[in-house]
Amino acid sequence: MAIKHILKLILKHKSISLLITLQIAIAVTIVGNTSFISYRTLQNWLIPSHIAEEQIINVYTRVFDKELDQGALIERDLRNLRALPEVEFASYAANELVLATVNGRNFAHSTLDRDKQGEHVALFSQSQQGVEALGIKITQGRNFYDTEYIFSDGEQARRASVILISDALATALFEEQSALGQTIYLHNERLPYQVIGTYTDMMLGESAVYNNNWYHSAVIPEAHYAQNSQVNYIIKVHKDTTEQTLERIENLLFNEQGRIVKQVEYAARAKKRLWDGRSTFAFIMMGISGIAILVTGVGIVALVSFSISVRTKEIGVLRALGASQSRVMRSLLVENSILAFGGIAIGLCAALWLNQYFVTNLRIQGLIVPWLAAIVAIGVWLLSACAVYIPARKAARIAPAQVTKTN
Template sequence: MQELGLIFRALLRNKVGALLISLQIALTLTIMVNAIFMMQERSAQMQRSSGLDEANLFHLSNTIFAQEYNQPVNLENDLALLRQTDGVVDAIQINAIPISGGGWSMGLKTEPGDDISSTGVAVYMVDDHAINTLGLELIAGENFSPTDVEWRPSGKNSWPAKTIITQAMAEALFPDDWQSAIGATAYINNNEPLLITGIVKSLQAPWNGWDGVERSMLVPYKMESSGSRFMIRTQPGRRDELMPIIEKLLSESNKGRIIRRVTTMDETRERSYRGHNAVNKILSSVIVVLTLITGFGIVGLAMFSINRRTKQIGTRRALGATQWQIMSFFMIENLMISSFGIILGVAGAVSLNIWLVSTFSLSPININLILFGIVALYIIGQISVLYPARKAAMISPATATRTA
């Protein structure tokens, strides 16, 4: 206790420096914990399954400029050509690409009426080959039949009679029993009925940052449009081989078209989460820089303290203090400074997280992450003060008589 009192009084004689280091530790802990928390959130988002067989899927844009082009006939020919190609598992026309950043959304409700609130859902217009092409897992109900698929000319506002939704959408519409969605009626455009005939386990929306990213629906439509997208699923390991072949087949089958943006789903995922990766790298850099600044600050404060107390240290050595006792003096001093900073830092980290949760709808921070930050900063503090403490311990007892 006497030793602690001595250390505390020494800190009071240099309280400004000790306070600045404590504030630096508090700031580092606040930012470190929340930065790691945000990195974990983004990493978890990037690791979510889209529900697709991504490794064997690619998509392309198909634009028709020939005036004599008959959309229904030629679309059927294109799909037949794709599906008959050796190595292709299946293919569909689709209005939007999952996790691509652009698509179509609507609202569904379980009761008709303008005054009934709806739940947002991503819309994918596909035919009866969609589940097989995308590699979706049908967990309840049944797939569309060929007779369910309708043609959708440009400007059409009505919807087909059936839909297949994701489990997340079923849970949003029927929270008490999502399986009861099979055979139930949902309403789109306030009062237009859709019979839910199937539920797939997962199919992500085009927007990875949307809080309803798992809520999607399939509707049985083929689109009459001069511009459309094809999604093609290949046999395992043959995707890259077949991409140029299919592009060439489509181009040669009709000279009045342009094939663009032949892209794998792996590339689509990488582009979709490019911002997440960039933010994680920035946050990692911030953590490293703050940690280094804090460590160098601790070294600087300790060295300054040693230079001011050289004679005092030499006197203690002359009176019989061991090198370990001198080292422990500065290490305990650092523990006291770190403890004060960590107390402030924990309060700051929790306060910042509360703001992040309320502003960006993030989940609350895990207590284990705060404990990690506390332990990390104690270790950083002790490592940083180790060299100055060793230098102080090496001061000769004769210094007490030589120093003015």
């Protein structure tokens, strides 16, 4: 049957045709976005951290005694932790821990121009041995001098003047230029820090991971305590340590009065928790996709069945004029394909817009993946073809004599 005639039939039954097209468009929008989000989220499992996950330990503690001298407490803790035989390095860590906690929304800027967007960064405020505890490998420049470390009790807002940044952050901020000697500006206040060195890319803060900037991190030689009740540490231990090491560290910290030890865990555990939470979200998205596909299939079957029921006379006339069963069935399948392609085109455009909104405003991963979009389009088209097959086959069997039975 000619395409021109099929288009006329579509226009003649435009209400049902429009419903089928919208059904397919909504399915493509939902399945497309959930597929992009799921793919990007699950893909993170393959991103290497480049850190010694089984050697770096995050320690979370909270001080509840407001009279306790946090500065003296931190000094005692570091002295006792570094004395443990399993410990190689230990550093005060403020709020940010390795692949564990979000320390606000830190940004690094290469200019004071407030119209230019900064780069998300996991910012680590560290005391001595912080660079070693993180396992940082300097690629250009140097490490901090002891005289460059700044300590304050929260009331004195003293700031360091130098910073170490990751290679990925250096490239993002300065492109082909060398980052050494450059000034970067942190936070909304645009506080200036001079870059004295860069280091091998490592996946450090959760805040950078959630913004798809896995290796954007920086270390500053600052230890600001008494700003809140959190007193945390990053510890690097020898290889082949066991869970008993965690118990010894926890028991040692429990000896201090006026604070609680919330958690002591390897960075590997923090990473697993981070990805497990995201994978659960991805699987929920996949479940939504399955529901959308099921609803779409049932909806198309219902709409096509209804369409055929009101077109029984037309199909009977075609059969009376000599149209074979295969021709009638092929005509219905072509008609459905035209509607499906229209719905897929609308759905992909809507998915593109919605995906951009999610990524920009809701910090959800899910950039458009062309080959995945093609698979979604082909999959939805095959679904619609399968959904229309049974009603079309039934319609093709309408006998020409049936025309005389209709009023």
